[in-house]
Amino acid sequence: MSVKKVAVFVAGSWGTALCQVLADNQHEVVVWTRSEQQAVEINERHTNEKYLPNAVLNPAIRATTSVEDAMKGAYACLIVAPSAALRAVAAQMKQYWHSDMFIVHAVKGFETETLARMSEVLNDELQCGEERIAVLSGPSHAEEVISQCPTTVVIASASLETAAKAQDLFMNDSYFRVYTNSDVVGVELAGALKNIIALGAGLSDGLKFGDNGKAALITRGLAEIVRLGTAMGANPLTFAGLxxxxxxxxxxxxxxxxxxxxxxMIGQGMPIDEVLKQMGxxxxxxxxTKAAHILAEKHDVQMPITEQLYRVLFEQLDPKTAVEKLMGRVRKNEIEDISF
Ligand SMILES: NC(=O)c1ccc[n+]([C@@H]2O[C@H](COP(=O)([O-])OP(=O)(O)OC[C@H]3O[C@@H](n4cnc5c(N)ncnc54)[C@H](O)[C@@H]3O)[C@@H](O)[C@H]2O)c1
Ligand SMILES: O=P(O)(O)OC[C@H](O)CO
Structure with missing residues (x-):
């Protein structure tokens, strides 16, 4: 494998773990950080204590606060900013972008103001063309990737050539396996929407509602993800995948x-502001949840779990009442209600 330079934005937990994968694969990794202090920590101590405590980073990973330094001569860019910051980060990259590069993002969310998917935001800001964009998603907690636990993800792009180039960068034989897919819509929607159901599963556990309820949330959560996904043009088979x-x-x-x-924590009664402060x-x-609530209405799709979670998060509905509402819904046929 030939050495390629990859510019990474930013050094949160997932960005740092993916830097490590790329550096372990012998690539030249330059990560842009907002703060000088974080760049110094990565360069001199090879740690990122706030986002990945106790991890020892590959010393070959170099951090910089200069976007130009990160992107100059890069073969590819990797963006792993929170969804709320994606457009601002892409805007900074614009003047150093050149058409030989491609971009991989690993962001799971929507732009709430426009309801755009993450690759749509990138294309809008960089005007690079969808064939230059790939999305990396799948079951992959940063804490396990940094410990080299076996992990398998999917990389999707409208261009299978771009997906294959990205697969070459990230895949290794020891702990990081990558599949390609051409269904960008499905992969982006699956990655974003599962977080709603995970909040619901946590809420259920916080209320001590047991494993039966959690399994039901996962299964019925998948049904509503598929419903919205197919209405928005995804391949339903993507939702059965990673x-x-x-x-x-x-x-x-x-x-x-x-x-x-x-x-x-919300299920245990902690106010949302306090939860977010503690999470950091x-x-x-x-x-x-807010974006999906609007999208469900727009596409005339039923998403009962998302709907109840929206009321808990944004309309102060008591979580126990939300569960009662879900349990008391009109009787249905299971198969007719899933649109695979
Ligand atoms: N952590 C994981 O295991 C994991 C795995 C897969 C996907 N993801 C996804 O990756 C994305 C990033 O998550 P994370 O876990 O790395 O988040 P994080 O909270 O660990 O880190 C966020 C990073 O973004 C930076 N940041 C915040 N606002 C910014 C702004 N306005 N401009 C520039 N930088 C900004 C912070 O300084 C920090 O470095 C999310 O969409 C998440 O769903 C995370
Ligand atoms: O820690 P979460 O809930 O943001 O999930 C991280 C990843 O998306 C898991 O694949």
């Missing part, structure tokens, strides 16, 4: 999930 079922299961059940943890890291599911 970005769909795979990520839904890990986020609803893993101790590492910020969305699950936030839901659990991005909890994408909250913004995504």
């Amino acid at each position: 970005a769909g079922v795979g990520d839904l299961v890990v986020t609803c059940t893993s101790q590492h999930s910020r969305n699950w943890r936030a839901g659990s 890291m991005v909890v994408e599911g909250i913004r995504t």
Whole structure:
């Protein structure tokens, strides 16, 4: 494998873990950080204590606060900013972007103001063409990737050539396996929407509602994800894959999930502002619940779990009442209600 320079934006938990994968694969990794202090920590101590405590980073990873330094001569860019910051980060990259590069993003969310998917925001800002963009998604907690636990993800692009180039960058034989897919819409929607269900699963656990209820949330959550996904043009089979079922299961059940943890704290009665303060890291599911609530209305799709979670998060509905509303819904036929 030939050495390629990759510019990474930014050094949160997932960005840092993916830097490590790229550096372990012998690539030249330059990560842009907002703060000088974080750049110094990565360059001199090879740590990122705030976002990945106790991890020892590959010393070959170099951090910089200069966008030009990060992007000059880069073969590819990787963006792993929170969804709320994606447009601002892409805007900074614009003047150093050149048409030989391609971009991989690993962001799970929507732009709430426009309801755009993440690749749509990137294309809008960089005007690079959708064939230059790929999305990396799937069951992949940063804490496990940095420990080299076996992890399998999917990379989707409108251009299979771009997806294959990205697969070459990230895949290794020891702990990081990558599949390609051409269904960008499906992979992006699956990655964003599973966070809503993970918040719900955490809430259910916080209320001590048991494993039966959580399994039901995962299963019926998948049904509503598929409903919205297919209405928005996704391939339904994508939701049976790593970005769909795979990520839904890990986020609803893993101790590492910020969305699950936030839901659990809300279920135990903690106010949302306090939950977010305690988390100190991005909890994408909250913004995504708002976006999905609007998208469901726009596409005339039923998303009962999302609907109840929206009321809990934004209209102060008591979580126990939300569960009663879900349990008391009109009788249905299971198969007729799923649109695979
Ligand atoms: N953590 C994971 O295991 C994981 C795995 C897969 C996908 N993701 C996705 O990756 C994305 C990023 O999540 P994360 O876990 O790395 O978040 P994080 O909270 O760990 O880190 C966020 C980073 O973004 C930076 N940031 C925040 N606002 C910014 C702004 N306006 N401009 C520039 N930088 C800004 C912060 O300084 C920090 O470095 C999310 O969409 C998340 O869903 C995370
Ligand atoms: O920690 P979470 O809940 O943001 O989930 C992280 C990843 O999306 C898991 O694949």
